[in-house]
Amino acid sequence: MLSAAVFTIGVFGFLTRRNIIIMFLSIELMLNAVNISLVSFSHFLQDMRGEVLVFFIITVAAAEAAIGLAIIIALFRNKTTANVDEMNEMKG
Amino acid sequence: MLPKLFFGYFAVVITVLSLLVVTRRNPVHSVMWMLLLFFNLASMYLFLNAEFIAAIQVIVYAGAILVLFLFVVLLLNLREELQTDRFVGSWPAGLVIALALLVSLGFAVSSFVPGMSGKYTIDYIQKETFTKVLGQVLYTEYLFPFEIASLILLVSIIGAIVLAKKRTGS
Numbered sequence: 001m002l003s004a005a006v007f008t009i010g011v012f013g014f015l016t017r018r019n020i021i022i023m024f025l026s027i028e029l030m031l032n033a034v035n036i037s038l039v040s041f042s043h044f045l046q047d048m049r050g051e052v053l054v055f056f057i058i059t060v061a062a063a064e065a066a067i068g069l070a071i072i073i074a075l076f077r078n079k080t081t082a083n084v085d086e087m088n089e090m091k092g
Numbered sequence: 093m094l095p096k097l098f099f100g101y102f103a104v105v106i107t108v109l110s111l112l113v114v115t116r117r118n119p120v121h122s123v124m125w126m127l128l129l130f131f132n133l134a135s136m137y138l139f140l141n142a143e144f145i146a147a148i149q150v151i152v153y154a155g156a157i158l159v160l161f162l163f164v165v166l167l168l169n170l171r172e173e174l175q176t177d178r179f180v181g182s183w184p185a186g187l188v189i190a191l192a193l194l195v196s197l198g199f200a201v202s203s204f205v206p207g208m209s210g211k212y213t214i215d216y217i218q219k220e221t222f223t224k225v226l227g228q229v230l231y232t233e234y235l236f237p238f239e240i241a242s243l244i245l246l247v248s249i250i251g252a253i254v255l256a257k258k259r260t261g262s
Contacts, residue, residue: 021161021165022119048225059244066248066249073164
């Protein structure tokens with residue numbers, strides 16, 4: 001239940017915040033919510049697979065944070081804003 | 093009784109902290125609340141008998157990823173950010189979607205049936221220590237995914253350098 005609540009807050013933050021950095025933090029929040037559920041399932045089902053998966057998720061989260069922040073820096077260099085409403089170049 | 097009390101404490105604190113993270117106006121404050129949230133998560137992992145995951149949580153998330161976030165927040169200027177609206181115009185739609193998701197996840201959790209339990213009982217893990225057991229599983233059964241994870245890290249290093257590099261010449 002806790003995991004579901006944290007995941008929902010993450011989704012809410014991602015959908016509603018204007019600042020791209022907070023959207024990114026919300027993605028990390030969702031990943032952490034999944035980690036909570038995996039660790040608790042693997043604790044209560046007495047299996048190691050959940051924890052191995054958490055290990056991989058943390059690895060991927062680190063990679064994703066590095067790439068995403070590099071993209072944010074590149075975007076900011078071109079647009080000088082962290083506001084997602086102003087990034088509408090690809091509008092059809 | 094005591095475990096329930098501990099879990100209740102962590103549940104309340106983690107929920108409140110994550111709400112604080114997504115609602116603060118200043119990104120630096122958000123990152124700081126996130127730091128506190130990660131420490132709480134790490135202590136909850138300790139409580140769930142996963143010492144290595146707790147250590148990784150503190151070192152990788154709190155130590156590396158959040159410092160990266162702070163650097164980027166400091167690289168971008170915040171002055172105009174503090175004046176603008178926090179949420180996008182259509183935030184009630186996002187709230188409705190999130191609440192619908194919460195309800196459906198609640199139904200899913202309430203209909204959960206525990207499967208058969210594995211061979212790594214709590215006594216076994218406490219006897220062998222968690223890190224040793226995790227290492228044994230990781231380097232035998234999950235060796236190939238482990239190698240793929242290292243490849244992902246390499247790709248992300250190269251990708252981050254390429255993306256953040258200033259265009260020179262043409």
